[in-house]
Amino acid sequence: MMRYVRGLLGVSLLILMVACEGPADNTQLLVDDDACIGCGECEEVCPYNAIEIIDGDAVIDPSLCHFCYRCVEQCPEGAIY
Numbered sequence: 819m820m821r822y823v824r825g826l827l828g829v830s831l832l833i834l835m836v837a838c839e840g841p842a843d844n845t846q847l848l849v850d851d852d853a854c855i856g857c858g859e860c861e862e863v864c865p866y867n868a869i870e871i872i873d874g875d876a877v878i879d880p881s882l883c884h885f886c887y888r889c890v891e892q893c894p895e896g897a898i899y
């Protein structure tokens with residue numbers, strides 16, 4: 819019985835994590851280069867190291883991005899969408 823409950827909790831947790839991380843399709847977060855000031859706050863807040871500042875602009879690696887949206891929330895310029 820306990821094994822069943824633990825399994826059920828595990829599956830529920832997995833579903834909740836996927837729901838919180840956003841869509842798992844080909845959607846890609848983009849950076850408005852005109853708005854980006856290269857402050858690097860998005861790079862610092864990204865838990866997946868998916869963002870790098872290159873030539874003064876944030877660049878998102880879609881292969882590493884998990885759509886947690888922390889960068890979107892952190893960006894002072896609203897440059898990530």
Ligand code: SF4
Pocket residue numbers: 849853854855856857858859860861871875876892893894895896897898
């Ligand atoms: Fe650019 Fe916003 Fe990232 Fe700062 S937080 S580097 S303004 S995208």
